[in-house]
Amino acid sequence: MNSGRCAACKHLRRRCPSDCVFSPYFPANNPRRFAYVHKIYGASNVGKILKDLPVNRQAEAADSLYYEAYCRIKDPVYGCVGLITILHQQIYNAQCQLARIQAEIAALGTQSQSEVQQYQQVENVGPSFLPDQNGVPNSTSYYDLSTWFD
């Protein structure tokens, strides 16, 4: 029976029953996984959390408990909350940068539109005033020639 014990039962130095709640998620070949979870949550609390869940969610719960325990051991003050804080900051910085770039795009778009309009206005007026080689002013269909004779 000793060789068939899961990491939890080995750590707790107890017999590993056939319906042990830990054994599917804390295999004997990874003792550190249970050691971390046990250090932070305690075997009893982990057992309660797992037993309160349907079987098909227990594996994910065990993984998340291990991840949080790992983070807490690495950072005893903030645990995985430190990572959440960093992510919030990254999101804020990215949103600010995105807003800045979008404002630049809008400004460039406005600038280029106004330049096009100015360019068009100059060209609209130009043909009406530019004389030909003989000094006779050119005209278009919408230009009033009478002003040249005032």
Next chain:
Amino acid sequence: MGGGSSPCASCKLLRRRCAKDCIFAPYFPPDDPHKFAIVHKVFGASNVSKMLQELPVHQRGDAVNSLVYEANARMRDPVYGCVGAISYLQNQVSQLQMQLAVAQAEILCIQMQQEQSPAAMVGLPPPPQDEKSSLLLATNNFNNLQQCFGFASTSSNVMQDPLKRESLWT
């Protein structure tokens, strides 16, 4: 919190005498019993005590706050706890990074267009790569130029030089 003072929330819940140097007392006041209750439920009082003892005093407040946060997250989501929030936020960061990359590419594109010839300012597209679209593009370009110079539209196969407009009126 000994003497005549009210016991802290942890000692109340654990039903024990609240010592003067109770490690929980500064962080779990008696007016907020839920705070310790939830931490005790997820981590256990013994584990919390060990964690706090391993930390310098000036860091214990932050540690308690983060433990309360994690405990609340685990109560809300017994399967994923805080990891669910981390996963969601990482996804948001990825999406924002993609949006940033697109926006940066767009701004580079606009800047490149503006640095090109004046024709680019009227929004003319870059040269096409096949013959059919090049003929269509030439037609469109000519029509655009006409609008810019104020000419009435003429047949598309006649290219007009603005400097030679006089010939139209002679």
